[in-house]
Amino acid sequence: MSRMPPRLPDTDMIENAPSAVASGAAAPARGRFITFEGIDGAGKSSQIAAVVALLQAAGLDVDQTREPGGTALGERLRELLLHEPMHLETEAMLMFAARREHLAARIEPALEAGRWVVCDRFSDATFAYQVGGRGLERAKFDALEAWVHPGLQPDLTLVFDLDPAVAAARVASTGVDPDRFEREQRDFFERVRAGYLERARRAPLRICVLDAARTPEAIRADVERIVRERFLP
Numbered sequence: 001m002s003r004m005p006p007r008l009p010d011t012d013m014i015e016n017a018p019s020a021v022a023s024g025a026a027a028p029a030r031g032r033f034i035t036f037e038g039i040d041g042a043g044k045s046s047q048i049a050a051v052v053a054l055l056q057a058a059g060l061d062v063d064q065t066r067e068p069g070g071t072a073l074g075e076r077l078r079e080l081l082l083h084e085p086m087h088l089e090t091e092a093m094l095m096f097a098a099r100r101e102h103l104a105a106r107i108e109p110a111l112e113a114g115r116w117v118v119c120d121r122f123s124d125a126t127f128a129y130q131v132g133g134r135g136l137e138r139a140k141f142d143a144l145e146a147w148v149h150p151g152l153q154p155d156l157t158l159v160f161d162l163d164p165a166v167a168a169a170r171v172a173s174t175g176v177d178p179d180r181f182e183r184e185q186r187d188f189f190e191r192v193r194a195g196y197l198e199r200a201r202r203a204p205l206r207i208c209v210l211d212a213a214r215t216p217e218a219i220r221a222d223v224e225r226i227v228r229e230r231f232l233p
Ligand SMILES: Nc1ncnc2c1ncn2[C@@H]1O[C@H](COP(=O)(O)OP(=O)(O)OP(=O)(O)O)[C@@H](O)[C@H]1O
Pocket: 038, 039, 040, 041, 042, 043, 044, 045, 046, 047, 160, 170, 171, 173, 174, 212, 213, 214, 215, 216, 219
C-alpha cells in the first residue's frame, strides 16, 4: 500500500520569519514581498509598474525584479530555461536554483533592509507550470519549496486569471518571437491556469485572483485598491 507524502501546511499558514532584532539601534521593519502571477499574456507585466509607482509614491523603497532571473546568474539560467529543451525535473530544479540565488543575493537582503520587493513570478509559477502544466510530482515540488524557502511566502500574490485563448492572442499581438513556454498549446495553459486556481484555493488570504479579461484601467483600479487596503494607511 502506498503512503501519502506528508502534506505541507497551506501557504497561508506560513508566517514569514521576523527580522532579527539588533542590539542597540532598532532594525528597520522588514519589507513586504509582493508577487504577480498568471499564464503568459495574462497582462501582469503591464500592471507591475503601476504598483511600483504606487508604493514609491507612498515613500517606500521598492526593488522590482522577476523570475526566473533577478540576478546575473539567474538571468543566465533564464536564457536556458526559456530556450533550451530539457527534462521536466531539470526544468523544475533550475527554476528553484535560480530562485535560491535570487533569494540569497537580492530578495532576502532587500526585505531585511526594509525594502519592498515586487517580483514578476515566484514559486506559485513553478506549481502552476511544472506541476500543473507539465505534471511534476507534487511531492517533488513540495520538497523543493520547503528546501529553498522554508517559512517564506510572499505577503501578497496577485494572480491574473485569463482564458488561454485570449492570452495567446495577446502574446501573438506583441510580435515577439515566442519562447519555449509561449509555444505550448492551449491545453497546457488550461492546466497551468487550473494550477494557479488550485494554489489560490489553498492560500486564500495570500493569493488574490483577478479577472484579467477586463480593460487595463479596470484591472489597475482593482490592483491598486487591493494593495492600498492591504498595506497603505
Ligand atoms: N487588460 C488587457 N487587455 C488587453 N490587452 C492587454 C491587457 N493587458 C495587457 N495587454 C497586452 O497584452 C500583451 C501581454 O501583456 P503583458 O506583457 O503585460 O502580459 P504578461 O502576463 O506579463 O505576459 P508574459 O508573462 O508572457 O510576460 C501586451 O501587448 C499588452 O499590451
